[in-house]
Amino acid sequence: MEMHNFSSGPSILPPEVLQKASEAVLNFNNSGLSLIEISHRDPSFVEIMNSARNLALELLNLENKGYSALFLQGGASLEFVRVANNLLKVDGKAGYINTGNWANNAQNEAAYFGAVVEIASSKDKNYSYIPKNIVVPNNLDYLHITTNNTIYGTQFKDFPETDVPLVCDMSSDIFSRNLDFSKFDLIYACAQKNAGTSGINLIVVKDELLNKTRSIPNIMNYKKHIERESMYNTPSVFSVYVSYLTLKWLKDLGGIAAVDRRNLAKANLMYSEIDRNSLFYGTAAVEDRSTMNVTFFLKDEKLTTTFDELCLSEGIYGVKGHRTAGGYRASMYNALPMTSVQKLVEVMQRFETRFL
């Protein structure tokens, strides 16, 4: 049966990436050795790491603009801590915009290291929208936002205007849409949505931002990791390779511009169906709807098991909503083909015919 993978992360990867990753586990670069049993200092892997870092900057159009790219272990949850460690001054203050569970976690973890202020929040309506007309104080060490809210299906379309450094968790929409990435001073993202599989984070940071780092352990220090070219300690070798292959695939496809068009078309099809279909409804504010994670609900919850079984029987995987949000969520990352969205839409239509 053909599978349609709507998983929210780890999530669908291009078939050619899976093929090459699988081969490398048996025999990397015709070395007679596996990728996962050679030294990370082997020139063949050092080249992969450097290429992956360069590809990230190239795709974001941030080459030669004073930015560095890192691939580090830990998950975005570790970057919550590292960001505060590197940017929050001992007597300083950081601003956070609370647009969901992850944004809130980022804020709570940072609060262990200094003063943290909630600048805006959409918690009042269960994170179903993105706060607008945000006034950002100019005495912040940085402003932190989560560009796309995986659980609730909302996404920043415009970004707060501010002179303070703009830091964003772009875990679930990096590389997915045309943006002027030079607006951001630090971008981080776990890899397992649009940038590979789990086990690493991409961090893209303006070098000049790191001159004020306070006294912190080496493993937390972005500057130290940049000096060591993302090899301060042993990287997650396999995950770096999958990111390299995924970014290479994206470049060959035509980069972010090409995928942006595809992603918009997929999102339009999916939202049109939710709006049209009499059995389902969406909760995210229309103007803030995410192109990556489409959340929707059954009007009649008693139909849940039947719809779940229909999805299962049609090879539709991973559409269950996050346990804190309920309902359904179709994650439509870069590698998800339009045909999978068409399939889900067709299944929803068939379901409507049956129960209307």
Added chain:
Amino acid sequence: MEMHNFSSGPSILPPEVLQKASEAVLNFNNSGLSLIEISHRDPSFVEIMNSARNLALELLNLENKGYSALFLQGGASLEFVRVANNLLKVDGKAGYINTGNWANNAQNEAAYFGAVVEIASSKDKNYSYIPKNIVVPNNLDYLHITTNNTIYGTQFKDFPETDVPLVCDMSSDIFSRNLDFSKFDLIYACAQKNAGTSGINLIVVKDELLNKTRSIPNIMNYKKHIERESMYNTPSVFSVYVSYLTLKWLKDLGGIAAVDRRNLAKANLMYSEIDRNSLFYGTAAVEDRSTMNVTFFLKDEKLTTTFDELCLSEGIYGVKGHRTAGGYRASMYNALPMTSVQKLVEVMQRFETRFL
């Protein structure tokens, strides 16, 4: 050409582990989906995570003894910080034994969080031995040791007698030898030597040790990770699977007892040759020689290129010493077959015949 992989880490894995890992990247459990693109909350992966954690405790003979096992991202270098975060009291003091570069790094990173005392050191002789007759103060929050020193080729055979919690970095010799692991209150190890590939750490900790954790971020908190069954945040899925396969392989082989015998035989053969061969010498104190990482040097450094080329031509990979130590290092982890050691010894003998 048959390859002989002496890499110090990431390092050799059993062929059947590589085969299964490679297959899972294409099709996991006949799901039609790749292991690296399914949700980590998928029951099939949750089972892998739980099995890996249970296997670790079972192999160490620590089941039902009040210990928990975790697989977390970050590298052992992150555990340097997490250990201090969890165990070093605000007004407390931790003791460290400095037996090499990594031991020293562990100590330096902990010092960001409180008072740290060097209890013993072998730096005076370039870390070529393990300090003996160590007197451990009884007012420490914990004593930290590095059981095997990958760079210098030394290994603790006996452990300091102490009533304070004993914490050890067992990165390069966990699962390699018979020990009473219940001597230790917290064991951590990066996976890429005897427990899988890079991207995760195994942490085995006595639960009662964590009752005094100070206020620290969730991502640093072992207790939080135990509550969430090692899924507080998205794990490094592929690396966890490789660890699961590697530990399963070890269990099927007969566990630590079986591999201990094999490792001793490999080490004896290798050290006998270094002692016998007139062109080479070792520097590690004989009684402290590591069974995992055998360091050796050419008496005549001018022969370096020739020996390197001979190794290369014979498929011997990864015997270059660490950049800070120079010379050679044969890492002989669990998965390295005796035939690879025999090959290296044979090459050293042929080399001697040529240049004597």
